[in-house]
């Protein structure tokens with residue numbers, strides 16, 4: 059286990075808070091879209107996230123297309139990884155090493171360690 063219970067709890071709380079912030083900023087700009095859309099995102103079930111069983115799927119796809127939407131999806135993915143296995147949460151998707159608590163504290167939805175991130179950005 060790469061992180062202590064307390065660290066995981068902290069990261070979970072960070073993710074939940076960032077998720078709320080992303081939802082608010084996605085829905086803030088479109089008051090007409092309104093409460094229904096916000097509701098759809100707030101109640102957005104993690105388990106249903108990749109299933110097309112929802113009536114609001116198209117609205118959601120529209121809402122999730124922007125930068126905040128992409129972050130929201132990344133946050134949901136991170137929460138899903140956390141709930142699936144707390145023991146392996148925070149392992150780098152590239153090299154398998156621990157991503158590092160400082161990096162996760164800054165970007166709790168990060169999927170890769172800083173080395174792999176740099177490599178990716180340099181196209182290596």
Ligand SMILES: [Zn+2]
Nearest residue numbers: 150153171174
């Ligand atoms: Zn890595």
